[in-house]
Amino acid sequence: MTPLRSFAFLAFLMVFSSTGTTRAAMEETTNLINDPFQSTSCLDAQMYCEQTITPAIEQDGTLTQFLRDERKEAKRTESWESIVPEERMKQMKVPETLALGCCLLFGECALESGERNENRKLGARVLEEAAKSKEKSEQVPEITFLTANAHVCAGRTKYPCDSERVKLFRKASRNGFHSAALTAAEILITRYGGEYADKEGACGSKSATTGEMTFPEANDPADAVVAKSLLKPLLATSLDKKAKTRLKELEKIEETLIGGGKLEPDVAMQMADVVVDIGLKILIGVCVVCVVFKFRETRLVSAAFAFLCKITGASAVRRFYRFLRGDFDASARVNAGRAGSRAEMRAEAKRMAKELYKNGKKKET
Numbered sequence: 001m002t003p004l005r006s007f008a009f010l011a012f013l014m015v016f017s018s019t020g021t022t023r024a025a026m027e028e029t030t031n032l033i034n035d036p037f038q039s040t041s042c043l044d045a046q047m048y049c050e051q052t053i054t055p056a057i058e059q060d061g062t063l064t065q066f067l068r069d070e071r072k073e074a075k076r077t078e079s080w081e082s083i084v085p086e087e088r089m090k091q092m093k094v095p096e097t098l099a100l101g102c103c104l105l106f107g108e109c110a111l112e113s114g115e116r117n118e119n120r121k122l123g124a125r126v127l128e129e130a131a132k133s134k135e136k137s138e139q140v141p142e143i144t145f146l147t148a149n150a151h152v153c154a155g156r157t158k159y160p161c162d163s164e165r166v167k168l169f170r171k172a173s174r175n176g177f178h179s180a181a182l183t184a185a186e187i188l189i190t191r192y193g194g195e196y197a198d199k200e201g202a203c204g205s206k207s208a209t210t211g212e213m214t215f216p217e218a219n220d221p222a223d224a225v226v227a228k229s230l231l232k233p234l235l236a237t238s239l240d241k242k243a244k245t246r247l248k249e250l251e252k253i254e255e256t257l258i259g260g261g262k263l264e265p266d267v268a269m270q271m272a273d274v275v276v277d278i279g280l281k282i283l284i285g286v287c288v289v290c291v292v293f294k295f296r297e298t299r300l301v302s303a304a305f306a307f308l309c310k311i312t313g314a315s316a317v318r319r320f321y322r323f324l325r326g327d328f329d330a331s332a333r334v335n336a337g338r339a340g341s342r343a344e345m346r347a348e349a350k351r352m353a354k355e356l357y358k359n360g361k362k363k364e365t
Helices: 003-027 038-059 061-077 086-091 094-106 116-132 134-139 142-153 163-174 178-196 221-236 240-259 267-294 299-312 314-325 337-364
Strands: 205-207
Touching: 038 061, 038 094, 038 142, 038 178, 061 094, 086 116, 094 116, 094 134, 094 142, 116 134, 116 142, 116 163, 134 142, 142 163, 142 178, 163 178, 163 221, 178 221, 178 240, 221 240, 299 314
Parallel strands: none
Antiparallel strands: none
16 A cells, blocks of 8 residues: 555544544533523522521531531541431431531532532432431421422532422422422423423423424423412412413413414313303302392482393383283383374273273173
């Protein structure tokens, strides 16, 4: 092989290998969008730690000494993982768990003995272990709310619409935290709506090859049902405006999906809505009739009823019916013009006919 041919062959191999590597890298799907729920969760968790846990630690000498000893041991071993293994997480008391969790998340513990992100994840895991305990959750319900926000803030799950997040926030909502229910519903709506709700593609995957954004978990009707069940109770709370906005957004997404053929309409729900609407209309109608009947003799209601009969033609039908029955006295009106005169003449003729009939009967007897 000549030097020129060998060089060309080597160049061909280099180009082919680089092309294969580039293609493999381009075919990988990745999601480079920031977590839309992380900032809010970090603010909520940090606020709770700073306003509740930190003052409690400062006032309790036992907790202060506990944190001092833990930090000293972590510096010695240069690792928080070895200081707080999983077995010890389960054995720790609630005050110790809250103190260490907040310290690892937002305190000085996060900056010591290891990487900050790993320490924050460890702090979130410490809180999660405590939240799993029914006894500890009942003792301090706030730990469920702090755990859910810490889980998102520390990035324990990279997928923003992960079901584990929804599970934690729903658990916190059952303990009376309405904002947790709202967050869980927002996650479900974002995941359910796909490209219609997730404009940034936080819950989707973007292909490096085509740049196309896909939403593999979108359009699941179960997510919409759960989101509605979380939002409707919030209409009676201080979060009613946000809940109404999210419900309208969810209804709009459903209409869009049904119109696009991506979702079948729920016949049972539609029938239920129709029945409820008809029932409400009947109830309102009965109430209006009862009120009108109660105040039928008042001047205002009488005038309104007379005007309504006039514009609808009911009064004309009523007069014609009385005319057919021969109820002239009731239908005759004072100063009614020629129609009134004719009615009076008919009434007089009827009266005279009755008198003649009676006189004839008397003569026969």
